Amino acid sequence: MRRLLFLIGLLLPALWPAVAMAIEVREGDLLFVTAGHAGLSAAIDDATGKQGAPSFDHVALVASVPQGWEVLHADEKGSRRQTLDQFREDARGKQRQIVVYRLRAPPGNAITDAVATARKMLGKPYNTTYVLNDDSYYCSDFIERAFRAHHVFALQPMNFRNPQTGEISQHWVDLYRGMGLEVPQGLPGTNPNDMAAAAVLQRIGVLE
Numbered sequence: 001m002r003r004l005l006f007l008i009g010l011l012l013p014a015l016w017p018a019v020a021m022a023i024e025v026r027e028g029d030l031l032f033v034t035a036g037h038a039g040l041s042a043a044i045d046d047a048t049g050k051q052g053a054p055s056f057d058h059v060a061l062v063a064s065v066p067q068g069w070e071v072l073h074a075d076e077k078g079s080r081r082q083t084l085d086q087f088r089e090d091a092r093g094k095q096r097q098i099v100v101y102r103l104r105a106p107p108g109n110a111i112t113d114a115v116a117t118a119r120k121m122l123g124k125p126y127n128t129t130y131v132l133n134d135d136s137y138y139c140s141d142f143i144e145r146a147f148r149a150h151h152v153f154a155l156q157p158m159n160f161r162n163p164q165t166g167e168i169s170q171h172w173v174d175l176y177r178g179m180g181l182e183v184p185q186g187l188p189g190t191n192p193n194d195m196a197a198a199a200v201l202q203r204i205g206v207l208e
Contacts (some may be wrong), residue, residue: 023207028061028114030195033091074121088188100203101204114150131184157188
């Protein structure tokens, strides 16, 4: 018995780092989803990815509900809510990671207000043009608007060019040609990679 207790005592410290690494989300956390390697996801990464940093193609907001946590976000199905478990299952199904970021020093009621604003935006369609309007949203646009009253994130000129080559990928050329539009290079907007790099956010870790 003493030998068994001794062995358990030796093993427990080895397990502590794994326990300490477990992440518990909070209301107002942002969930950034890593980019894929094909289609729209790859095109977003091509234009907005940063060398030496993880590449993201989606971002969502964590909100509390009596049953636990829900995720508020805008994707190809529109501006919607999911349970945190559903959101995680979708990411796993696409073999993506979810990385949790948190506001370093949220001003006043920024988180409460952002969650309330995000809930009011639910039900709108996805903005496939990425040109800002009040009738449809894309993922980082949805998040920027949620926090806009507190000036947490800034709009900036959108970039559709590969930073290394300076060329706009054929994906974007074909997408906008199909909508009868020019690629909106330089128009105001947001993207998940620039948002994740904002100084107001700190990286918490990967959500398992």
